[in-house]
Amino acid sequence: MVLDVLNKGFNAVTSSFSEFQGSGLIFILFLISIIFIAFGKREKNIKDMFVKYPVYVLIVFFAPIWYVYIYYFSDYEILYRILWLLPIGVTVCYVLIEVIYKLPEKFRTVGFVAAILLLVISGEYTYSNEYFSLAENEYHIPQIVVDICDETEVEGREIRIAVPDELLSYVRQYTNAIWLPYGRETLMGLGSGDSLLRSLLSEPVIDTRAVVEELRHYETPYLIVRDDTKFTESLADYDYVYVTSYDNYDMYMDNDTYYGIDDIDYR
């Protein structure tokens, strides 16, 4: 039991640390900077805040108390946040400036440029991240989600819609008037997130009868699917009529549902 706690905890903490440090170059710079301050600076408070404090944070991070927490709660994904307490950027940049100022004055500009290059090489450009893209609108939400929500929204009442996984996270960021039959927990496979509807919609060929039953069970009059989605039977056979298309998505609507308005725009 104790060994199990130690083993699981140690593995979780070390993998969390390893993920956080990435390639490790920044951490090497950070370590060198701490050593520089420890042996190269005289000011007591600087030494304390940039040497003793980071060492203390690392001791806390690797402390066995977290092992017990991890063992019982299986929740170690947030442990990396303890490492936010390390003043990595401030320490590294402070030491770089100190080193630059040890150079003769005429070389300081060169030293500054070299310091920038060192940071660029050691790190990775944040904006090269694949999740960045030019915003399509003021909401920073895919325009297709905005269009779908605007189409389905009915003033004065909530309407539930089922959307493909890739749109799911955005719908309720844009509007509170649209509800969903299942949420992101389902996509992530967390806790109470099981959903038969989502399982059915994830099949290569969707069982029309079963899906329609589930949609009606969840009182979900709108179904949005990719236009290449295959069904066992036509949705129209179950009174789900085609409304319109947005790019690669088709929208269907349940004719049996009362919407509270009489001017649904059939196309």
Added chain:
Amino acid sequence: MSIIKIILICIIIYSAAYILGRGLFPALKDKGTGLSLAGGLMVIFASFYVVTLPAVFLQDDENGMNVVMWVYSVLISICLIVSIVLTIMRIVRRKDKIFVAKPMLDTKETIYLALFMGIVLFQLFKAAFYAYADGDDAYYIAVAQALGSGQNSLYVHDPYTGEARGLMTRYALAPFSAWVAYFARLFSVNAATVAHIGMPLSLIPITYVIYNAVGEKLFPDNRTKKYMFLCLIAVFVMFSHYSYNSAEVFLLTRSRQGKEALANIIVPMLFFEILDISGEEEWKISNENLIMIILTCISSALTSVFGNVLVLIMLFFNFVYSFVRKAKWKERIKAAVPAVVNLFVLFLYAIK
């Protein structure tokens, strides 16, 4: 029209933060240029938490968020009036000046400052015009959207589906999304716009204000060094994607989430406070420092439940450090007192 409102929200956050910081904590402006902004933001955060926490637990489905809107607006207005009166009184008594003249920048300083400003403006441009897809937004912004567009019950509706499902304690104890919703509702702007554009434009510069104050502590007599330091920090931030989880990545990608404010405002602010205290010959916590630390601790609770743990780790260091520096017992007690706030929040989390 939304964009004009977003600019207005940013102006209001900056103005309110500056007035509060300048009025209630006059020593801050001497510790770091613009640090009044960060100090004022702590007042803004902490007062929102103090107002929202009871509302969350009272569970008034009819009026919850409405009450928060009114009480918070009145509380902040009173704080602003008091701050303005205090500032005017100090100016009249010649204990303060409207503008404090500083020596002109020389050529080197101007170049480094311009470079730093250029990098920060680039980051703000990216934040305003580029979207970053983050899965956690599905929760946080959906909460802000619901509260911002008229829902009054706080943290009982599942933000993913819209269904009521009982109090979600972990999130209810850190209602940063409700703070975003406050502005969305006050200005009738879509919460997604406030979160994705308004928040980064308001919060990213305040992080740099704190870095600037740290720079002034590290290089008190050399502005060129300080501006060079800020340039390097800004570059470091931009190239911090060595890890998906680094604090600086959160700054540039998730400024609408409480976690970002925790990593890039609360933690640096508390670090600055501890650094500030440690710089004194005799280790002691002034009353102004103590109040600022307490406000920072309350603010940490607004941003994330785990923020309480992080702040406690920092406070424990400060407490132990007071022994290393052979501080008087009164000062040691002062170092420990702010922990009560975060221990109380964690206690609530444990029993709920």
